[in-house]
Amino acid sequence: MNRIVTAAAFSLVLAASLTGCSSSGHSETAHARSVASSSPTPTPTAASIADAGKYFLATLCPVNKASATLNDALTAQNLAAIQSSAKALLAPAQNTARRLDDGAFEWPSVVDQKDVTSLRNYYLSALGPINQLATAPNLDEANAVVFPSDTDSGPASQRIRLRLNLSANTSEGC
Structure with a gap:
């Protein structure tokens, strides 16, 4: 920029x-x-590892915090808390997907774009289940909501963290 x-x-x-x-x-x-x-348009330069780490944390920390609140509500089996925390999670999840999809940000070469795409796709696919929780009429329906598998996105997130010299702890640095 x-x-x-x-x-x-x-x-x-x-x-x-x-x-x-x-x-x-x-x-x-x-x-x-x-x-x-007629001046040529400048070519974007890849972010430094430090700047990409800050961008990654700024992108993921809000959704991780909101996800933890939803997990607590699900553990407590409190329908009102599940609904409100799911509603509060929608915007951070969508924003995370948007920021991971931002073509104006160029990741350093140590970060594999496939990992970024995998993580983005997870958050896009999680929006439906989050919305189902936000509108669940009872605990049975809330408990029946199935989130997409994170078998790809979980390791992708950890590879990105490793390559950006960030802690594997998803709440650290937030």
């Missing part, structure tokens, strides 16, 4: 400096606009 802003600012300064040096008015200004608008 910083590179795009920097390039845009550079183009603006370039156009302003060319216009300021102009002695003939419009033709120079039009040329400056042409030069500024």
Whole structure:
């Protein structure tokens, strides 16, 4: 993101400096606009491992915290708490999927995009069951809700954490 802003600012300064040096008015200004608008779009640069770690934690910590609250409600078998914690989990789960799918963020080469995609797909597929819990009319129906398997996404998340030098503990760093 910083590179795009920097390039845009550079183009603006370039156009302003060319216009300021102009002695003939419009033709120079039009040329400056042409030069500024034809500048190549900067290529995004992969995030550093440290920045990717911060992004990963900012992406996963809210959903992990909300998931823990839902798990507590399910363990307590409290329907009102299950419904409210599931409703509170919907937005963080959707936001996690959205951030993992964000093409503007480029993961460092140590992170396999297949792992990111696996994790994103898990959160997308979990939205339905979360919504079922939020609207469950009774404990029997709440207990019958089945979440998607995390046999792929669980290890994918741990591989990402390992490669970003983050703790395997999903609540650490949050």
